[in-house]
Amino acid sequence: MLATFRQALARRRLRNPDYTFLFDPPPPDEAVCFDCETTGLDRKADSIVQIAAVRIKGRRVLTSQRLNLMVRPPAGMTAGVIKIHHLRQQDVADGLEPLEAMDRFLRFVGSRPLVGYYLEFDVAMVNRLIRPWLGIGLPQRQIEVSSLYYDYRTSRGGGIYTGNVDLRLSAIMEDLNLPRLKAHDAFNDAVMTALAYVKLKAR
Amino acid sequence: MAGDAFDFSVPPFDRLTDGERAKVRAVADIAYYRPQEKVIVAGEPVDFLYVVMKGLVAERQGDEVITVHGAGDSFGAMALIHGAEAADCEAQEETLLHLLPRQLILDLCRVNGRFERFFTHSVSERLAERANVESARGMAAFMVARVHEAYLHPPITVPASTTLRDAARLMKHHRATSLLVESPDGRIGVLSGSDLREAALIEEKPLTTEVGDCASFGTIMIDADEFLFNAQVLMTRHSIRRLPVVRDGHVIGVLELLDLLSYMSSHSHLVAVQIDRAGTLPELAQAAQALDPLLTGLHGSGVKIRYIAEMVSDLSRKMQRRLYGFLATPDLQQHSCLMVMGSEGRGEQIAKTDQDNALILSDEVDPDSLRSLCDQFTEAMISFGYPRCPGNMMVSNPEWCRTESQFRDEIFHWVMTPSERSFLNLAAFLDSEAVAGDPLLLHRLRAYLFDRLTDNAGFLANFARPALSFDTPIGFFHQLVLERGERKGTIDIKKGGIFPVVHGVRALALEKRLHTRNTFERIDGLVGERLFDTAFAADLTEALQFLMEMRLAARVQQNRLDANGSDNYVQAAHLTKLQHDGLRDSLRIVKTFKQLVAHHFKLGSF
Numbered sequence: 097m098l099a100t101f102r103q104a105l106a107r108r109r110l111r112n113p114d115y116t117f118l119f120d121p122p123p124p125d126e127a128v129c130f131d132c133e134t135t136g137l138d139r140k141a142d143s144i145v146q147i148a149a150v151r152i153k154g155r156r157v158l159t160s161q162r163l164n165l166m167v168r169p170p171a172g173m174t175a176g177v178i179k180i181h182h183l184r185q186q187d188v189a190d191g192l193e194p195l196e197a198m199d200r201f202l203r204f205v206g207s208r209p210l211v212g213y214y215l216e217f218d219v220a221m222v223n224r225l226i227r228p229w230l231g232i233g234l235p236q237r238q239i240e241v242s243s244l245y246y247d248y249r250t251s252r253g254g255g256i257y258t259g260n261v262d263l264r265l266s267a268i269m270e271d272l273n274l275p276r277l278k279a280h281d282a283f284n285d286a287v288m289t290a291l292a293y294v295k296l297k298a299r
Numbered sequence: 300m301a302g303d304a305f306d307f308s309v310p311p312f313d314r315l316t317d318g319e320r321a322k323v324r325a326v327a328d329i330a331y332y333r334p335q336e337k338v339i340v341a342g343e344p345v346d347f348l349y350v351v352m353k354g355l356v357a358e359r360q361g362d363e364v365i366t367v368h369g370a371g372d373s374f375g376a377m378a379l380i381h382g383a384e385a386a387d388c389e390a391q392e393e394t395l396l397h398l399l400p401r402q403l404i405l406d407l408c409r410v411n412g413r414f415e416r417f418f419t420h421s422v423s424e425r426l427a428e429r430a431n432v433e434s435a436r437g438m439a440a441f442m443v444a445r446v447h448e449a450y451l452h453p454p455i456t457v458p459a460s461t462t463l464r465d466a467a468r469l470m471k472h473h474r475a476t477s478l479l480v481e482s483p484d485g486r487i488g489v490l491s492g493s494d495l496r497e498a499a500l501i502e503e504k505p506l507t508t509e510v511g512d513c514a515s516f517g518t519i520m521i522d523a524d525e526f527l528f529n530a531q532v533l534m535t536r537h538s539i540r541r542l543p544v545v546r547d548g549h550v551i552g553v554l555e556l557l558d559l560l561s562y563m564s565s566h567s568h569l570v571a572v573q574i575d576r577a578g579t580l581p582e583l584a585q586a587a588q589a590l591d592p593l594l595t596g597l598h599g600s601g602v603k604i605r606y607i608a609e610m611v612s613d614l615s616r617k618m619q620r621r622l623y624g625f626l627a628t629p630d631l632q633q634h635s636c637l638m639v640m641g642s643e644g645r646g647e648q649i650a651k652t653d654q655d656n657a658l659i660l661s662d663e664v665d666p667d668s669l670r671s672l673c674d675q676f677t678e679a680m681i682s683f684g685y686p687r688c689p690g691n692m693m694v695s696n697p698e699w700c701r702t703e704s705q706f707r708d709e710i711f712h713w714v715m716t717p718s719e720r721s722f723l724n725l726a727a728f729l730d731s732e733a734v735a736g737d738p739l740l741l742h743r744l745r746a747y748l749f750d751r752l753t754d755n756a757g758f759l760a761n762f763a764r765p766a767l768s769f770d771t772p773i774g775f776f777h778q779l780v781l782e783r784g785e786r787k788g789t790i791d792i793k794k795g796g797i798f799p800v801v802h803g804v805r806a807l808a809l810e811k812r813l814h815t816r817n818t819f820e821r822i823d824g825l826v827g828e829r830l831f832d833t834a835f836a837a838d839l840t841e842a843l844q845f846l847m848e849m850r851l852a853a854r855v856q857q858n859r860l861d862a863n864g865s866d867n868y869v870q871a872a873h874l875t876k877l878q879h880d881g882l883r884d885s886l887r888i889v890k891t892f893k894q895l896v897a898h899h900f901k902l903g904s905f
Contacts (some may be wrong), residue, residue, distance in 0.1 A: 157330070159328055274353070
């Protein structure tokens with residue numbers, strides 16, 4: 097009810113009529129998992145250098161339908177970030193203009209629900225770019241994999257699980273017995289998160 | 300991309316170039332399966348090559364696991380590339396699979412020979428596995444078979460100026476599914492049934508249109524000495540169903556996909572077609588020759604013996620029907636019924652066994668007038684490889700070629716004066732099945748027989764007794780008991796194993812008025828009558844199948860598919876551990892069954 101109201105509100109605030117497809121009924125059983133690599137963890141100051149997304153349909157992670165974009169950051173990157181994700185200045189220098197990347201991302205997602213790991217951060221990074229432009233943030237339904245995992249862990253053993261739940265992506269992948277791809281690549285992270293989502297959903 | 304989800308170090312993907320790898324990456328999806336979820340359901344089309352990313356997938360045929368696929372293994376190729384029937388594939392644990400679409404794999408096979416060879420090669424490996432490695436005869440035979448060894452439809456060539464209507468008539472007359480069309484410039488095209496349909500019904504071309512306008516030219520052909528599997532690859536690649544076969548530049552026949560596939564799975568269809576098409580005795584004899592390689596090929600192919608036997612019996616009946624059709628006038632066929640008895644009647648024939656056949660005539664036909672016809676029939680069957688019946692239970696014997704009334708009197712006589720001879724005859728009659736002519740003649744006699752017998756408890760007990768007359772060669776401590784004397788070191792599986800089951804089940808089925816002939820079906824029927832519980836019936840079925848399989852194995856081993864009795868003996872020393880245990884278990888079940896029969900018919904101490 098509240099969600100419907102919010103959607104209606106967002107729809108009215110949308111400045112660019114080209115993007116009303118964001119409010120279409122989503123295709124059944126589909127979702128999009130996405131992940132961003134950024135220059136840092138400050139959602140006000142840092143910016144996106146890579147955005148990757150993969151579609152999910154039922155039990156399948158459609159790695160054949162993927163989006164993997166390098167984005168040119170406005171300011172220079174710090175050396176620490178380079179060490180984490182191995183993206184050098186020259187790698188991102190050929191990247192797309194941020195708004196063009198966002199346009200392609202939005203068209204890839206459509207109205208499908210968004211799936212992610214600590215999605216809130218990625219959504220905030222995207223919203224910072226699109227809000228001044230479209231007047232709204234991402235309107236799609238959001239599914240947080242770490243919280244699905246938390247529910248799964250705490251419901252195991254009759255819901256009396258009391259210990260701490262390790263919510264690091266690597267720990268989740270290990271516990272779910274899923275393959276670990278090379279981390280800190282936005283696309284691989286998105287695929288891993290998508291696998292965790294498909295598995296948790298199948299339970 | 301580093302740390303790729305797809306592992307290109309495993310064959311056959313290590314044979315791909317960088318460009319081809321990029322293609323794989325671009326179109327591969329990942330799917331997740333929970334334990335016991337089916338990835339491929341047998342018989343359904345397969346759209347992907349599956350590569351295991353993580354987990355375990357079992358490939359099954361029925362309840363039997365053929366093979367297991369772990370990380371890096373790919374499966375589904377057989378169905379994908381070769382259009383073969385897929386087996387059930389089921390996740391054994393949580394499993395992630397890469398899905399590579401069919402088109403990608405076919406494209407890669409086309410451009411990368413080494414990649415393709417991996418599949419053509421591993422197909423034979425898989426087949427060998429499926430057929431127990433050593434006994435992959437039929438399948439392995441397929442892998443080395445040449446095009447000219449398959450059934451080639453005789454080429455029917457017409458000039459391009461032939462009309463559609465004449466072409467259709469010609470196809471009907473020759474029972475052909477396609478025609479070869481020769482254009483004035485010498486090119487050869489193919490006109491198939493679907494081409495005809497398309498031209499006449501869909502495009503509504505007049506029936507006087509020349510076939511030259513409807514046939515497909517530029518047809519792909521194949522050399523008669525080419526491997527059969529290459530023919531299949533060609534057909535799959537160009538999605539065509541028939542290939543003209545050439546030798547020295549001349550078309551010598553047409554290979555159809557259907558025949559090719561059945562050659563691969565059994566050859567059975569081929570034999571059936573040959574029998575169906577035979578127009579003369581020598582042609583029929585040739586079809587009969589094809590039965591032997593069929594049996595050898597099917598042995599150990601994983602097909603249950605029960606179904607092998609059913610198929611062989613069916614083909615053999617078909618052959619006799621055709622033979623009778625050659626010999627008897629249509630009028631005689633309407634007033635007679637050719638029937639088969641014994642294992643053939645029961646549909647349990649696993650070789651060209653002794654002829655057990657008889658002819659029932661309407662009362663107005665004089666049996667003596669048919670003497671020479673009956674002799675011809677028996678002789679022809681002998682020439683096909685079916686030996687004479689030692690008990691002379693054949694149409695050439697006047698006792699087995701009688702009118703309905705005469706048979707009725709005979710039956711009355713057999714029931715009233717029990718003797719070994721009359722029991723034998725009755726048993727044969729109980730297993731009889733009509734093959735050609737008017738089946739009502741046999742039906743009425745069987746009804747009469749059942750009426751005479753079923754209320755006669757004393758008779759039934761005596762009839763059942765022979766089931767106990769031979770000892771089952773299994774000792775008190777469940778050890779196998781070997782023969783002594785001439786057959787030293789052997790076990791008679793017929794007397795001690797197969798016969799007691801077949802006859803005991805026959806007697807029980809008679810008492811319960813079950814009209815089925817097949818022993819396995821009778822066992823199922825007896826479950827319905829509450830004589831056995833389902834578990835025992837399953838055990839008994841398995842035991843009988845095992846014993847029949849041992850028999851066929853003995854036959855194939857001795858390379859004798861004509862029955863001379865030597866296959867009834869199994870050399871104990873030659874048994875593998877598995878066979879030894881199987882035989883012991885089977886015979887134990889037979890022994891239990893005999894106790895049941897003895898108890899049921901109150902046959903005293905045993």
